[in-house]
Amino acid sequence: AQSVTQPDIHITVSEGASLELRCNYSYGATPYLFWYVQSPGQGLQLLLKYFSGDTLVQGIKGFEAEFKRSQSSFNLRKPSVHWSDAAEYFCAVGDGNEKLTFGTGTRLTIIP
Amino acid sequence: DAGVTQSPTHLIKTRGQQVTLRCSPKSGHDTVSWYQQALGQGPQFIFQYYEEEERQRGNFPDRFSGHQFPNYSSELNVNALLLGDSALYLCASSLDLRDTQYFGPGTRLTVL
Numbered sequence: 001a002q003s004v005t006q007p008d009i010h011i012t013v014s015e016g017a018s019l020e021l022r023c024n025y026s027y028g029a030t031p032y033l034f035w036y037v038q039s040p041g042q043g044l045q046l047l048l049k050y051f052s053g054d055t056l057v058q059g060i061k062g063f064e065a066e067f068k069r070s071q072s073s074f075n076l077r078k079p080s081v082h083w084s085d086a087a088e089y090f091c092a093v094g095d096g097n098e099k100l101t102f103g104t105g106t107r108l109t110i111i112p
Numbered sequence: 113d114a115g116v117t118q119s120p121t122h123l124i125k126t127r128g129q130q131v132t133l134r135c136s137p138k139s140g141h142d143t144v145s146w147y148q149q150a151l152g153q154g155p156q157f158i159f160q161y162y163e164e165e166e167r168q169r170g171n172f173p174d175r176f177s178g179h180q181f182p183n184y185s186s187e188l189n190v191n192a193l194l195l196g197d198s199a200l201y202l203c204a205s206s207l208d209l210r211d212t213q214y215f216g217p218g219t220r221l222t223v224l
Binding site: 004034036041042043044045046049090092098099100101102103104105 | 116145147152153154155156157160167168170202204212213214215216217218220
């Protein structure tokens with residue numbers, strides 16, 4: 001069965017600092033990997049996705065993620081965070097999008 | 113271009129009652145998936161509809177049922193509500209079974 005682990009429940013970062021959110025997955029074949037962001041009381045917005053090809057994926061809002069098959073990881077990064085990046089971030093794995101399995105999320109707090 | 117819309121926004125029910133949630137997919141999308149997101153958790157897949165048929169189902173009891181209409185909109189029905197059914201219910205639509213899923217804002221269901 002597929003699964004996703006987001007080891008960090010809550011991360012606090014200073015505005016302007018770099019960010020890395022961790023995601024590890026378990027999946028039998030080549031996974032489809034996603035990062036979504038959720039602001040309070042809102043639905044999920046897709047940041048980026050990996051299906052195949054280049055293992056470094058660029059997304060919206062200046063985010064990027066790197067697929068590392070050997071480590072079963074798909075970590076999300078941003079070189080310089082903004083106060084508006086404060087939100088809940090979810091990593092998900094899927095099989096051609098027929099069903100997405102999400103991690104428990106990482107809550108990001110930005111301090112001035 | 114309207115995104116995924118869901119109604120109602122909020123709903124309060126009592127134990128044992130039945131509830132119907134509604135979802136309209138993005139224009140041109142023909143596949144609808146439903147997820148349940150309990151407080152502090154990641155979304156969990158309930159089921160997916162394509163061509164008016166349930167194509168895949170997650171680990172949810174038969175109290176959870178759905179329907180997709182010819183215009184691709186969808187309903188989620190939950191019978192015999194339990195306190196544990198309190199959650200944010202998210203609808204996602206995609207162009208077909210293997211396209212990226214785009215999420216609506218969700219319906220917040222509270223069961224008293």
